[in-house]
Amino acid sequence: MQYGASSRRGAPWLMSHKFFVRLCLLPLVVVTAAFFLLPMARLAVTGAEGPQGLAGYLAILVEPRYRATLINTVLLAAATTLVTLIVATIAGMFLQRHRFPGRAVLIAMLTFPLAFPGVVVGFMIILLAGRQGLIGDLSNRLAGQKFVFAYSIYGLFLGYLYFSVPRVILTIMAAVQKLDTGLEDAARSLGASPWAVQRDVVLPALAPAFVASGAIAFATAMGAFGTAFTLATNIDVLPMLIYTEFTLAANFSTSAALSVGLGVITWFILALARSFSGSAVAAAG
Amino acid sequence: MSDVTAHGASVRIEHCGKTFSDGTRALEPATLDIARGETLVLLGPSGCGKTTMLRIIAGLELPDEGGKVLFDGKDVTSMPIERRNVGMVFQSYALFPNMSVAENIGYGLKIRGLPKNERIARVAELIRLTNITGLESRRIDQLSGGQRQRVALARAVAIRPGILLLDEPLTALDAALRDRLRGELNRLLRALGITAIYVTHDQSEAMELGDRIVVMGKGRIAQIGTPREIYFTPRNRFVAEFIGAANIIEACLENGQLVLPGGRQPITSRINLAAAVAMVRPESIRLVEAAGAALSGVVDSVTFNGEKQRVVVSGASDKLLAVDAPNQVQIKPGDRVGLSISPEAVRLLPPED
Numbered sequence: 027m028q029y030g031a032s033s034r035r036g037a038p039w040l041m042s043h044k045f046f047v048r049l050c051l052l053p054l055v056v057v058t059a060a061f062f063l064l065p066m067a068r069l070a071v072t073g074a075e076g077p078q079g080l081a082g083y084l085a086i087l088v089e090p091r092y093r094a095t096l097i098n099t100v101l102l103a104a105a106t107t108l109v110t111l112i113v114a115t116i117a118g119m120f121l122q123r124h125r126f127p128g129r130a131v132l133i134a135m136l137t138f139p140l141a142f143p144g145v146v147v148g149f150m151i152i153l154l155a156g157r158q159g160l161i162g163d164l165s166n167r168l169a170g171q172k173f174v175f176a177y178s179i180y181g182l183f184l185g186y187l188y189f190s191v192p193r194v195i196l197t198i199m200a201a202v203q204k205l206d207t208g209l210e211d212a213a214r215s216l217g218a219s220p221w222a223v224q225r226d227v228v229l230p231a232l233a234p235a236f237v238a239s240g241a242i243a244f245a246t247a248m249g250a251f252g253t254a255f256t257l258a259t260n261i262d263v264l265p266m267l268i269y270t271e272f273t274l275a276a277n278f279s280t281s282a283a284l285s286v287g288l289g290v291i292t293w294f295i296l297a298l299a300r301s302f303s304g305s306a307v308a309a310a311g
Numbered sequence: 312m313s314d315v316t317a318h319g320a321s322v323r324i325e326h327c328g329k330t331f332s333d334g335t336r337a338l339e340p341a342t343l344d345i346a347r348g349e350t351l352v353l354l355g356p357s358g359c360g361k362t363t364m365l366r367i368i369a370g371l372e373l374p375d376e377g378g379k380v381l382f383d384g385k386d387v388t389s390m391p392i393e394r395r396n397v398g399m400v401f402q403s404y405a406l407f408p409n410m411s412v413a414e415n416i417g418y419g420l421k422i423r424g425l426p427k428n429e430r431i432a433r434v435a436e437l438i439r440l441t442n443i444t445g446l447e448s449r450r451i452d453q454l455s456g457g458q459r460q461r462v463a464l465a466r467a468v469a470i471r472p473g474i475l476l477l478d479e480p481l482t483a484l485d486a487a488l489r490d491r492l493r494g495e496l497n498r499l500l501r502a503l504g505i506t507a508i509y510v511t512h513d514q515s516e517a518m519e520l521g522d523r524i525v526v527m528g529k530g531r532i533a534q535i536g537t538p539r540e541i542y543f544t545p546r547n548r549f550v551a552e553f554i555g556a557a558n559i560i561e562a563c564l565e566n567g568q569l570v571l572p573g574g575r576q577p578i579t580s581r582i583n584l585a586a587a588v589a590m591v592r593p594e595s596i597r598l599v600e601a602a603g604a605a606l607s608g609v610v611d612s613v614t615f616n617g618e619k620q621r622v623v624v625s626g627a628s629d630k631l632l633a634v635d636a637p638n639q640v641q642i643k644p645g646d647r648v649g650l651s652i653s654p655e656a657v658r659l660l661p662p663e664d
């Protein structure tokens with residue numbers, strides 16, 4: 027009897043609870059529809075409205091200029107991700123594990139560029155490696171030749187690094203802080219050299235952080251525009267191509283198709299990397 | 312008896328102190344000898360420097376200037392842990408989450424480059440020895456606390472270490488499991504004949520496992536001795552109170568008798584002291600008829616705990632006096648009782664401070 031009574035009393039409460047959950051879903055639905063589904067659908071439709079119709083989507087893979095740009099972009103983003111992860115892991119590990127005077131200042135300085143837009147980053151690369159840049163000056167004085175690479179793919183690469191390293195360092199530092207140093211002590215007690223400890227204990231434990239921060243670095247590099255725009259003289263990356271098609275050639279359907287392509291390819295590569303790293307972690311285990 | 316039988320090394324620490332970089336003095340310079348095959352227990356309250364001492368022996372921490380660690384007479388102070396051939400079991404177990412049970416146990420062997428078939432055989436034997444058959448391919452997060460503890464132990468002894476270091480290996484487990492594993496651990500240590508250094512803050516664990524116990528307090532060694540020595544002849548008040556239950560009596564000593572509020576209690580020595588400190592264990596006190604007893608008081612409380620009852624008596628000593636009475640005795644608060652204590656059971660302690 028007692029149970030029956032209490033469950034009858036409980037029923038209206040349950041209803042209101044369900045209602046509450048639905049209410050909470052509302053913002054999600056609105057945001058998804060307004061900012062994602064509707065514009066994406068429109069973009070996808072526009073992409074197919076060109077003279078070639080649906081085949082417009084294939085242009086990104088078939089048309090030599092587009093394909094070359096796509097390959098450039100992917101290679102650049104991949105290189106950025108790889109080098110960022112290496113630099114940020116070594117730096118983040120050191121910063122998290124050691125206490126030295128000036129450490130706080132150094133961390134603050136490293137994370138200072140977080141707020142910079144791509145344009146500012148591009149500007150800084152020009153100041154560093156442009157025609158009037160520091161490196162050019164220095165090489166001119168030392169070797170009698172101006173060394174200028176700001177406007178090449180190397181300048182862009184450097185800019186992307188500058189852009190992504192601070193972000194990844196912060197993620198890695200947080201992950202290193204959570205590492206159980208007991209695991210490293212245990213591995214050492216079993217005879218593992220410092221290298222073996224890194225290989226067998228530290229890196230596997232950091233793998234999730236690598237996947238997460240690497241994905242962000244890669245996606246950011248794939249879509250970065252400001253830096254490319256500032257530096258752009260002879261580099262073609264996908265976001266620049268989309269911009270040119272859109273504003274200069276007023277080629278709406280091609281730029282829409284390229285945009286969708288950029289999104290899908292980035293997503294696909296990230297999914298591939300994630301499943302690969304997932305199985306790599308499992309295989310190492 | 313088995314393939315994993317290890318040959319223990321002897322250990323000597325000389326003047327090993329530890330001051331951390333932030334100025335914390337975790338360990339006063341201490342000297343300690345541990346015989347080959349001995350199980351030595353480091354016992355003391357939290358923060359007294361047990362783990363620090365263990366980490367110095369392991370090679371995870373460098374002693375302060377002037378400190379030395381010797382294994383089998385050989386100075387290993389500057390040798391890193393990976394070359395000392397010590398097995399370690401951590402309180403948190405520190406099992407590798409990216410490896411299976413068998414891979415964890417075999418890790419040290421793999422690092423040593425042991426051929427695969429030998430490795431598999433040794434791992435299998437350890438799995439049998441530590442009673443975890445069937446768990447070989449489990450991931451660590453699929454194990455219970457007790458199973459993790461066994462894997463950690465198997466992993467540590469797999470490399471046939473000369474010295475096994477255990478830092479509170481049972482503390483994270485519940486009481487019943489702790490008791491069972493304590494017995495298993497004891498048998499395993501004896502069977503392996505390994506030199507073991509065991510850190511704990513649990514005195515009954517220390518008594519059961521240790522050939523000798525080092526009682527530590529505030530970064531210092533308070534006493535070293537067998538469990539019996541530590542229990543029956545504590546060297547000072549700290550040791551007496553830390554090991555087992557102890558009644559501390561502060562009183563004046565006249566002609567070999569403690570002058571107490573509830574009467575007089577003879578002791579074995581004949582000295583006179585204005586302020587003596589003495590210790591009596593609750594189980595050394597017998598309840599007798601109040602009439603005619605040399606020492607008497609009033610029952611304050613009675614706690615029945617099955618095998619015995621703890622009777623707290625007031626008015627006999629300067630403080631409340633704990634007495635262990637047989638579980639059948641009928642007694643209640645307010646009763647007047649006599650106390651009989653043999654003079655040998657009263658241990659004089661050095662007055663401190």
Ligand SMILES: Nc1ncnc2c1ncn2[C@@H]1O[C@H](COP(=O)(O)OP(=O)(O)OP(=O)(O)O)[C@@H](O)[C@H]1O
Nearest residue numbers: 331333335337356357358359360361362363364512
């Ligand atoms: N890395 C460190 N830096 C500074 N102080 C430390 C460090 N490690 C330990 N200490 C301090 O040294 C003292 C002894 O620590 P230790 O870990 O040896 O204690 P313990 O006896 O093992 O205690 P517990 O039973 O709680 O594990 C403590 O006061 C502790 O705060």
Ligand SMILES: [Mg+2]
Nearest residue numbers: 361362363478
């Ligand atoms: Mg400790």
